[in-house]
Amino acid sequence: MTQLKGNGISVVHEANGHENNIVIINTCGFIDSAKQESIDTILKYTDAKKAGKVDKVYVTGCLSQRYRDELEREIPEVNAWFGTMELPLLLKKFNANYKHELIGERITTTAKHYAYLKISEGCDRPCSFCAIPIMRGKHISRSIESIVTEAKNLAKNGVKELLLIAQDSTYYGLDIYKKRNLAELLDRLADVEGIEWIRLHYAFPTGFPEEILEVMAKRSTICNYLDIPLQHASTNMLQIMRRGTTKEKTERLLETIRNKIPGIAIRTTMLVGHPGETEKDFHELMEFVAHWKFERLGVFTYSHEEGTHAYGMNDDIPQKIKEHRANQLMELQEEISLELNEEKVGKTFKTLIDRKESGHFIGRTEFDSPEVDNEVLIDAAKNYLRVGDFAQIKISEAREFDLYGHPVVNK
Numbered sequence: 001m002t003q004l005k006g007n008g009i010s011v012v013h014e015a016n017g018h019e020n021n022i023v024i025i026n027t028c029g030f031i032d033s034a035k036q037e038s039i040d041t042i043l044k045y046t047d048a049k050k051a052g053k054v055d056k057v058y059v060t061g062c063l064s065q066r067y068r069d070e071l072e073r074e075i076p077e078v079n080a081w082f083g084t085m086e087l088p089l090l091l092k093k094f095n096a097n098y099k100h101e102l103i104g105e106r107i108t109t110t111a112k113h114y115a116y117l118k119i120s121e122g123c124d125r126p127c128s129f130c131a132i133p134i135m136r137g138k139h140i141s142r143s144i145e146s147i148v149t150e151a152k153n154l155a156k157n158g159v160k161e162l163l164l165i166a167q168d169s170t171y172y173g174l175d176i177y178k179k180r181n182l183a184e185l186l187d188r189l190a191d192v193e194g195i196e197w198i199r200l201h202y203a204f205p206t207g208f209p210e211e212i213l214e215v216m217a218k219r220s221t222i223c224n225y226l227d228i229p230l231q232h233a234s235t236n237m238l239q240i241m242r243r244g245t246t247k248e249k250t251e252r253l254l255e256t257i258r259n260k261i262p263g264i265a266i267r268t269t270m271l272v273g274h275p276g277e278t279e280k281d282f283h284e285l286m287e288f289v290a291h292w293k294f295e296r297l298g299v300f301t302y303s304h305e306e307g308t309h310a311y312g313m314n315d316d317i318p319q320k321i322k323e324h325r326a327n328q329l330m331e332l333q334e335e336i337s338l339e340l341n342e343e344k345v346g347k348t349f350k351t352l353i354d355r356k357e358s359g360h361f362i363g364r365t366e367f368d369s370p371e372v373d374n375e376v377l378i379d380a381a382k383n384y385l386r387v388g389d390f391a392q393i394k395i396s397e398a399r400e401f402d403l404y405g406h407p408v409v410n411k
Contacts, residue, residue, distance in 0.1 A: 001107045003087070007096035013109040021055045023048075024090070027063035029135055031303045038063045046077035058082065060090055062135040066307075084136055106150060111354055113388035114161035114197075114370060115154050119147055119185065123167040125204060127231075128242045128310040129274055129302060132167050139168060141176050148188050155194030158388070161352060162189065163199045163369060170204040180209040190219040196390065197352065199369055201227040205253055206244040213260040223366040226257065227267040232274075233288030234281040241274060242309060247288070254292060265367035267296035270329060273322030274302045275313035282325050289332055295340060296373050297333045299326045334400045341374070341398035348408050351376050351393040353385045361385045363393065365403075376403045383407055 004011045012020060023045045027038035038061070045057045056079045064071065065083035072081060082090045088098050108115045122137040123130075151162060164186075166172060173181025182203075189198055198221055200212075205228055216222045232238055235246045257264060270285060289297065301322040304315040351363040354370065360377040363385075368374045376393055378385060383406060385391050397404035 001109075002102050003091055003098060004094065004096060005107065006099045006102045007091070007094070009094055009096060013107075022058070023054050023056070024058045024060065027059060027061035029061070029063035029066040030131060031300070031305075035063055042071075042075060042078065046075060049077055058090065058093065060084075060086070065135045066131070106154065108154070108157070108159070110370070111388070112158050113352065113354075114163060115159045116163045116165050117147065117151060117154070118142070118165050119169060120166040120172050124171065125168060125206075125244075126242045126309065128240065128313075129271060129305065129308055131305040131308050134307045136167055139171050139175060141172050141174070141181075143176065144181070144185050144188055147185065148192065151189055151192045151195060155192055160195065160388070160390075161197040161199065162195055163201060164189075165201045167202065168204045169200060169202050170206075170208050180207065182209050183211040183215045186212060186215045186222055187219065190215070190221045196221055197223050197366060199223045199225050199227075199366075201369070203228045205230055205250060208253055210256060210260075213257060216261055216264075224261055224264045225267070225367055225369070226261075226264060227369070228257075229269045231269065231271045232277075232281070232285055233270075234277075234284040237274060237277055237281045237285075240276045241271070247284075251292075265295035266292075267298075267369065267373065268294050269298045269300060271300050271302060272325040272329060273317045273319075275310055275316055277302075277317060286329065286332060289329065289336070293336050293340065294333070295337075295367060296369075297329075297336075298372065299329045299333075301326050337374070338398065338400045341400070341403055344395045344403060345398050346395065348392050348394045349376070349405075351391050351405075353378075353387050353389055353391060355387055356380055361387075363391070374401050374403060376405055378405060378407065 001011050001013065025041055025045065028034035042059055045054060048054045049057050057077065058080050059078050060082040062084055064081045068081045068083065080093060091098055110116065120139055120141040122139045123133050124139045169182060170180065172185060173179060186198065189195065203226060230250060231241060231243060233247050233250065238245055238247065257266065272282065305311060349365040351365055353361050353363040355362050359380050361380050361383065363376045363378065364370065364373065365376060378393060385407065392408045393405040394408045395403050395405040
């Protein structure tokens with residue numbers, strides 16, 4: 001979007017209706033539901049093209065990278081398909097030049113006060129179930145300088161919270177600095193004026209650089225929050241999944257994290273129904289989650305993805321059982337989340353107000369990432385807050401995944 005605007009081309013993110021004559025669709029090809037959403041969106045706009053409501057439809061992103069030949073045959077109405085690393089080719093369709101002076105500049109499509117900041121692209125991990133390396137390629141770290149420049153530009157435009165993302169943030173720096181360099185990156189980003197929260201996502205547990213915990217403890221702008229996808233707890237399953245770790249190593253890492261950052265919120269994701277997962281493996285996972293009481297947890301059911309290592313295995317667990325296991329795990333997590341939330345009642349938290357909706361101002365504490373984690377609801381009829389501002393909110397009520405509270409005025 002930034003490159004197109006830099007070439008004098010009007011571009012709008014997710015415009016309502018069909019007032020724009022050219023549509024570019026960025027797709028996902030990771031799991032079945034995301035692929036279906038991408039295909040549905042493509043078909044919606046090719047239908048609009050047939051009806052004369054748009055002139056051209058272009059498709060880019062992971063689905064296009066992974067299934068281009070097949071998609072070209074099945075949906076010939078698309079004008080052109082582009083892979084994940086073909087931005088310059090896409091720009092050429094509009095006679096637009098890639099402007100190097102715009103590197104670090106970015107138009108955000110989220111709320112104005114927070115932004116996702118990608119620190120690397122691709123992944124070198126051999127996880128059995130994952131198609132990301134097929135679509136995104138090998139791990140390539142961005143330089144610290146380029147990331148800090150982008151962070152400064154975002155801060156100038158009103159961004160207060162940075163959500164650091166990568167396919168594998170743990171691996172950051174190994175390719176260009178010959179060492180895991182996430183700690184230095186965090187330290188440098190914490191110096192950026194105007195940024196009040198920095199949140200770390202997708203830290204692979206194997207080879208986790210424990211020195212980042214010291215930076216997190218030292219720098220107040222780095223949230224006491226860590227997204228670390230564990231995927232399973234049974235050593236048997238971790239080996240089948242090619243995760244490069246064991247249950248015992250995972251537990252030692254979790255103990256270290258919680259000892260060094262007291263009160264940290266750990267977000268994780270678990271995968272159930274992978275080929276080879278027995279009832280015993282699943283029971284072990286349930287016991288693990290019950291013991292560690294993760295502040296935030298999401299569950300996926302296994303998706304049999306072409307090109308992955310697991311695709312050569314027998315997808316032997318029926319979908320109903322996969323879904324039953326996922327539901328069991330989430331029911332357990334609901335109980336854990338309610339218990340942890342109830343402990344917050346009567347306490348006051350710095351809260352970032354994201355939006356106003358259905359009679360409430362809705363915000364997040366430092367323990368919550370947008371869209372996937374808990375929210376704090378404040379009655380808009382009784383209180384006035386500004387979206388994008390921080391407020392001190394005292395919690396008065398707790399639900400499984402929501403908190404209710406009111407502002408505390410400092411006298």
